[in-house]
Amino acid sequence: MESTAFDASERRIWAGRAKAYAGSFGKLCAHPVPRLLDAARVRDGVRVLDVGTGTGAVAAAACARGARVTGVDAEISMVELAAQAVPSAGIHLAVLPQLPFSDGLFDAVTGNFVLNHVGRPRAALAELRRVVRPGGWIAVTIWSVPTAAGQALLGRAVEAAGAVRPSHIPALAAEDDFPRTEAGLAELLTSAGLKDVVCESMQWDHHTEAEEWWGGAAEGVGAIGQTVVSQPDHTLGEIKRHFDLLSAEFAGPSGRLALPHAALLAHARR
Template identity: 65%
Template structure:
C-alpha cells in the first residue's frame, strides 16, 4: 500500500452516510452506461470494486446478475448490503482482491482508479480476476475538471486554505497517466488488456446548494478534508466563496445545475 492509499483510507473512514447523502447521487449518473459497457446481463458473474453505498451493485442485481461487491470502507459496505441484499458484499480493497483468477465474467469500477496509488497495478488485479475475454469497465473523473466539479476547489483556493500534511499533494504518485481518453486507454493497454476504448460523458448534475455543500461540510473526499482542517475563520471564508460561486450555476428553480465530465472506458482480458 502506498502513502497515497493510506491517506485515502483515512480520508474516507466513517464517511459512508455523508457520501451517500451528497456526492453518491452525482456518481450514480454513469451506472447504466458502465454496466452496458461491461455487458452485464442475467446470470453474469459480476464484481463491483469500490462499491461505495452499493449503487452499481444494486443496478447489476436488478439486471439479474450474480453480484459480488467490495469496498475498503466498512461504513460503505454496510450501506451496500442494504442497497443490494442479494449481492455478496464484503470489505476488500485494491491492489489485492480475495478472489481466484478468472472468477468473474465482468468487473466494474465506478470512480475507483481516482482513489488508488498505483492505477496500473490496480488494473492488473482487475484483469487477474476476470475470465479470459471478459470485460472490465470503469469510470474516472476527467482532468482538467468541468466547472461544476471545480466549484468546491475554487472556493477553497479563493479562501486561502492551506493543505494539511496528511493529505496527498495531488493525484496518485505512481503509474501516473493523463486523465483523458487516450491516457486511460493507454493505461489499460499497459495493464495487458485488449480492445480498450474510452468516451467522455458530460452531464449537468442537479442539486440544491445545501446538498452540494453538505459533502465538504461533513469532510467527504479531498475537498471535505481540506475544509475541515482549516481554522473557523477560513472555513467561513470557504463557505462565503462557495455561496458566491454557486450563484453561477443556479437555475430559475433555485437548483444548481453543475457541469461534470467523466471518462468511461472498457477493455477485454
C-alpha cells in the same frame, strides 16, 4: 504489495463517511452506472464484480439486470451500507490491489470512479484483469482533467478563501499517475494487458441543492471535504462565503444548482 502514502490517506479520508457520501456526492457518482454496466456487458446471469462499490449503486443496478453480483469496498461503513441496500449481492471488505478471489472467477468487473482512489492504478487494473475470465469485460470510470466547471466549484471556493490543501493529504506519486484524458486512460488499460480498449468522454449536469453540495464538503467527504474541514473557523467561514457567491453561477430559477461534470468511461476485454 505494500500500500502507498496515498492509499493510507484514502483510508483515513473515507473512514466512517458512507452516509455522508450517500447524501451528497454519491448521487453524482451514480449518474454513469447504466452506461458502465452496458460497457461491461452486464446482463442476466453474468457473474459481475463491482470494485469500490461504495453505497452499492452499481451493485443494485446489476442485480436489477439479473446478474450474479459481488461487491467489494475498502471502507467498512461503505460495505455495511451497501450490504443493507443490496441484500441480494455479496458485499465484502477488500482493498485493491489484492482481491480475495481466484483467477478468472468473474465474467465482468466494474469500477465506478475507484481508480481515483488507489495509490497504484496500474496494479489495480492488473488485479481486475486477474479476476475476470479470458474474454471477460472490464469497465471503469474516472474523473477527467481538466475538471468541468461544476466539479471545480468547491475548489474555487477554497482557493478564493486562500485555503490550501493540508500536507497530510498527499497527491498520487508521479510514477503512479497518468493523464486523465481519453488517451491516457486507454493507455493505462493497455499497459495492464487488456485488449480492445475503448475510452469515451461523458458530460452531464448534476442537479442538486446548494446546501446538499456544500454539506458533503462540510462533512469531510473526499479530499476536497478534508481540505475544507481542516481549516480554522475563520477560513472555513470564508470558504462558505465564496461558495455561496460562486454557486450562484449555476443556480436556475428555482435556486437548484446545475453543475456541469465530465468523466471518462473505458472498457476492455481480458
